[in-house]
Amino acid sequence: MLALLRPALVLMALFTLLTGLAYPLAITGLAQGLLPREANGSLITRGDRVVGSELIGQAFAGPRYVHGRPSATTAVDPADATKTVDAPYNAAASGGSNLGPSSKALLEAVQARVTALGVTQAPADLVTASASGLDPHVSPTAAMAQAARIAAARGVAPARVEALVQRHTEGRSFGIIGEPRVNVLALNLALDAELP
Structure with a gap:
């Protein structure tokens, strides 16, 4: 059971960090760098x-x-x-x-x-x-x-x-x-x- 649960938890943690933290921060940084006025609501x-x-x-x-x-x-x-x-x-x-x-x-x-x-x-x-x-x-x-x-x-x-x-x-x-x-x-x- 632990052999099945461990990879699932690792993947969940990895994708949470990737899609829930890294990706939003990267897109926010890109928007602030390229289009700061628009990124802040025009x-x-x-x-x-x-x-x-x-x-x-x-x-x-x-x-x-x-x-x-x-x-x-x-x-x-x-x-x-x-x-x-x-x-x-x-x-x-x-x-x-x-x-x-x-x-x-x-x-x-x-x-x-x-x-x-x-x-x-x-x-x-x-x-x-x-x-x-x-x-x-x-x-x-x-x-x-x-x-x-x-x-x-x-x-x-x-x-x-x-x-x-x-x-x-x-x-x-x-x-x-x-x-x-x-x-x-x-x-x-x-x-x-x-x-x-």
Whole structure:
């Protein structure tokens, strides 16, 4: 029995050290050496203060800011642990609503968002949540659709806001992957800096 158990325990200890310690340390060291900014969360700072990450959306409200995609993330209800409550951009609970295209609740939520925007038609990414609920980007169309509201709230010409949107529009990754996009946090920081 010991002849069978000993090799199994040795292999378990070896692979635990190899895959549980050596490999993660090597990959972490490689990431810190080659891509330190990305390995540490692609954080955006202003002075000494971290204001967010390029990778995780934030809830922006008010007429002076570009609003991101709706977030379907939730958290445990503090009053009843068996229920959940809306917790927009809760990175600890990433996930979509799982409401399908025939869902009455989804249709009502989209209609309420369109009404809140005060338009008859809205870009899809302004009225539907992303799969993760943490999307930090909107389409250039969605950002431009908000330019008039932002300009009025900041007391500037819409062309100035539109110019900032164009400057902050990122192209496709490697020229072919994905769609053009605007990072909401980066654009809102630029709005505060250039059009206070």
